Amino acid sequence: MSRSLDFAALRERFVTEWDDEIATFFANEEAEDPDESEPYVRFSVNPGNRAPYLGGSDPMDSQLGRIWLQIFMPKNRGTVEAYDLADRFIAIFKGWRSDDDAIRIYQSDTMQQPSGENGTYQVNVSIAYESLRRA
Numbered sequence: 001m002s003r004s005l006d007f008a009a010l011r012e013r014f015v016t017e018w019d020d021e022i023a024t025f026f027a028n029e030e031a032e033d034p035d036e037s038e039p040y041v042r043f044s045v046n047p048g049n050r051a052p053y054l055g056g057s058d059p060m061d062s063q064l065g066r067i068w069l070q071i072f073m074p075k076n077r078g079t080v081e082a083y084d085l086a087d088r089f090i091a092i093f094k095g096w097r098s099d100d101d102a103i104r105i106y107q108s109d110t111m112q113q114p115s116g117e118n119g120t121y122q123v124n125v126s127i128a129y130e131s132l133r134r135a
Contacts, residue, residue, distance in 0.1 A: 002063060002102075002133040003047055009098040010045050010067055010129070017092040018043075022085070027068075034072070036118055039081065041089075042070040052135070059135040066126045067093065075119030079112075082123040086110050093127050103131045 011026070018024065023034055027044030034040040047065040069089045073082045090108045097104055106128040113122035 002061065002131060005100075005133065006047070006063060006065070006098075006103060006129075006131045007045050009100075009103055011043070013096060013098075014043055014067075014092060019088070036072070036120055037074050039074065039077065039085070040072050041085065042068075042072075044068045044070075053132055060132050061135045063131040063133070065129055065131070067129060068127075069125045071123045071125070073121040073123075075115075075121070077121065079121065079123075082121060083110070086123055086125045089125050090127065093129075098131075102133050103129055105129050 023038060023040035025032060025034065025040065025042045027042060045065065045067055047063055049064045051062050053060040053062040069086070071082050071085050071089075073079075090110075093105045093108075095105070108125060108127045110123060110125050113124060115121055
């Protein structure tokens with residue numbers, strides 16, 4: 001149950017703050033073929049380690065995870081636009097906490113990926129989060 005609450009809160013934050021002019025795809029949804037002549041992004045939430053946080057009569061679990069945005073730029077479009085999108089994504093979550101105060105955001109990492117066969121330039125951004133919820 002707690003993972004579904006986390007997914008919903010993180011996705012809602014992204015959807016309400018992100019620029020919808022850029023084609024946006026979501027992991028674990030029906031596959032679509034993007035127009036590779038235009039920029040597009042793929043959003044996903046990947047939970048990681050889960051462990052007891054507090055025991056006793058009212059236990060809590062700590063769920064660690066990462067929010068990902070994969071940014072794809074057409075060949076010869078340049079890196080500046082990709083990193084601008086990365087910065088905008090990071091800004092959406094920087095200092096943010098979920099409405100129920102369960103989710104906290106930590107550091108972000110940005111990494112460039114080698115160009116694909118079609119010359120698409122890719123930048124991946126991951127943002128670490130922790131969710132503390134009643135077990």
